[in-house]
Amino acid sequence: MDFWIVTNNERVREKYATCHIVFVDGTDRDVMVRLRDLVHAGHILLTHPLTGSLKPGETPFRSVLVTDAPTEKVDTFSLQLIETCRLALDKFRIRYEGLSKSTLDDFREVDLSLIDSAIPRAMADRSRGRFE
Amino acid sequence: MRLELGNIDIREIRFAEKSEIKDGVLYVNQEEIVAKVLEDDLIREAHLDITVPGESVRITPVKDVIQPRVKVEGPGGMFPGVIAKVDTVGSGKTNVLRGMAVVTAGRIVGFQEGIIDMSGPGADYTPFSQLNNLVLVMEPKEGIKQHDYERAARLAGLKTAAFIGELAKNITPDETKVYETLTVKEGFEKYPDLPRIGYVLMLQTQGLLHDTYVYGVDAKQTLTTLISPTEIMDGAIISGNCVSACDKNTTYHHQNNPVIEDLFEAHGKTLNFVGVIITNENVYLADKMRSSDWSAKLAEYLSLDGVIVSQEGFGNPDTDLIMNCTKIEKKGIKTVIITDEYAGQDGKSQSLADADPLADAVVTGGNANEVIVLPPMEKIIGTLDFVNKIAGGHDGSLREDGSIEAEIQVITGSTNEMGFNKLSAR
Numbered sequence: 022m023d024f025w026i027v028t029n030n031e032r033v034r035e036k037y038a039t040c041h042i043v044f045v046d047g048t049d050r051d052v053m054v055r056l057r058d059l060v061h062a063g064h065i066l067l068t069h070p071l072t073g074s075l076k077p078g079e080t081p082f083r084s085v086l087v088t089d090a091p092t093e094k095v096d097t098f099s100l101q102l103i104e105t106c107r108l109a110l111d112k113f114r115i116r117y118e119g120l121s122k123s124t125l126d127d128f129r130e131v132d133l134s135l136i137d138s139a140i141p142r143a144m145a146d147r148s149r150g151r152f153e
Numbered sequence: 154m155r156l157e158l159g160n161i162d163i164r165e166i167r168f169a170e171k172s173e174i175k176d177g178v179l180y181v182n183q184e185e186i187v188a189k190v191l192e193d194d195l196i197r198e199a200h201l202d203i204t205v206p207g208e209s210v211r212i213t214p215v216k217d218v219i220q221p222r223v224k225v226e227g228p229g230g231m232f233p234g235v236i237a238k239v240d241t242v243g244s245g246k247t248n249v250l251r252g253m254a255v256v257t258a259g260r261i262v263g264f265q266e267g268i269i270d271m272s273g274p275g276a277d278y279t280p281f282s283q284l285n286n287l288v289l290v291m292e293p294k295e296g297i298k299q300h301d302y303e304r305a306a307r308l309a310g311l312k313t314a315a316f317i318g319e320l321a322k323n324i325t326p327d328e329t330k331v332y333e334t335l336t337v338k339e340g341f342e343k344y345p346d347l348p349r350i351g352y353v354l355m356l357q358t359q360g361l362l363h364d365t366y367v368y369g370v371d372a373k374q375t376l377t378t379l380i381s382p383t384e385i386m387d388g389a390i391i392s393g394n395c396v397s398a399c400d401k402n403t404t405y406h407h408q409n410n411p412v413i414e415d416l417f418e419a420h421g422k423t424l425n426f427v428g429v430i431i432t433n434e435n436v437y438l439a440d441k442m443r444s445s446d447w448s449a450k451l452a453e454y455l456s457l458d459g460v461i462v463s464q465e466g467f468g469n470p471d472t473d474l475i476m477n478c479t480k481i482e483k484k485g486i487k488t489v490i491i492t493d494e495y496a497g498q499d500g501k502s503q504s505l506a507d508a509d510p511l512a513d514a515v516v517t518g519g520n521a522n523e524v525i526v527l528p529p530m531e532k533i534i535g536t537l538d539f540v541n542k543i544a545g546g547h548d549g550s551l552r553e554d555g556s557i558e559a560e561i562q563v564i565t566g567s568t569n570e571m572g573f574n575k576l577s578a579r
Contacts, residue, residue, distance in 0.1 A: 135359050
């Protein structure tokens, strides 16, 4: 078993080049849609789709871990979570348009840091061959 | 564990040649403190400012707020594992500089939030407008990494607060209060008929700008555990959290946690305050499950009848909150949760990103999406560069006259989820 990193953050793609990356060339909302599709296909969420306490619409970057091998049945916990997160996201206005390069770099760094905190956990679970 | 808190009222802060406390006035030698702050190579520039309640001043972006305290008797020192050695604190005597705080401000990253207005309508939303503040404004060296500078700014604030606290070591307090936590056995024997109540304190622990430290340990690397409430009063928990100004817990909030204060007040009268369970809010879902399992397990282990759960932050911590609540309820233990809401500017949307029928007793810190207009202030401490970027702000939120139209989530502590606010609704 392995995990995939679903992300639209180039910094995450670069740092974890040896991992399986599902790169979404789009906004954080596009990442959410991709995650929903993966959950519907039987993948299980390993990290929370609302990653940090930066408000939706504030940061354009989002990185989330899912299992690689789809299960036959849709995971109901993952399904409920991704749908409530998408609803939560839609409540916020997009405010990340027109940000400076350095601010975008800061947002990339924070997103990377949030997923950095989860990846050692996912690697440990991968090596024991089981994700909870 | 018994702690005596000696409150020393600080009526005023003044710059002076010698740093000292005399007759309720804190005198500060600015050069002395700045020199200490600049010992860290990562900080290029630092200066201090003083703010007084009621004046036309806006501080932004605020990183942390810290109350100076000092150990007078008993083991350990302030901010154990960070500034002082890691010895267990929470017993003996501690002096507190009441009515003041050290506020750290300045650029950490390019989108920082956090406003404290010392007067006007915004002042009503933050408890820190009521304090005499010593504001430490810092500038990083060029080209340093965000992680390194966040740590440097965090430590500079704590170092400054610890230095000022030391000035109060030999001052006779204006008021003394005693807080005592009994052992499990003593509690059963002394209050056999009172309900046994615990407090689950959730700590934000997700990564850069989202971290909390317990005795110096990054809490995302910890398992849910027990801590004495008086250890928290002695600075065992410090904030490394820079986002979500309205509902993050600053170090000051931890030092003065109102849930702990109120539980002590009721202790031995209407309830038996058994202790505090601290648990984290991690990104990895298996961590959330493990940590909330442990909250419920420890609540059961302590034979609690009821638990108060307080959240920190927004979004994924809603999931931790509901997991803690439902798992504890399923052990037959009643819960009350404290959270805040993101219900949209009209207040009509779903408030939380998670919910459960077992979460049937909820205290809210308010709707963070509520819109407010903050009038222009005569003096700005820090910078207004980020006002259009911060949460709740939007392009155009900073108007030409210096006023700001934004959601109350931009204000430090406005919807605090420990209930550390003074506005309420009927």
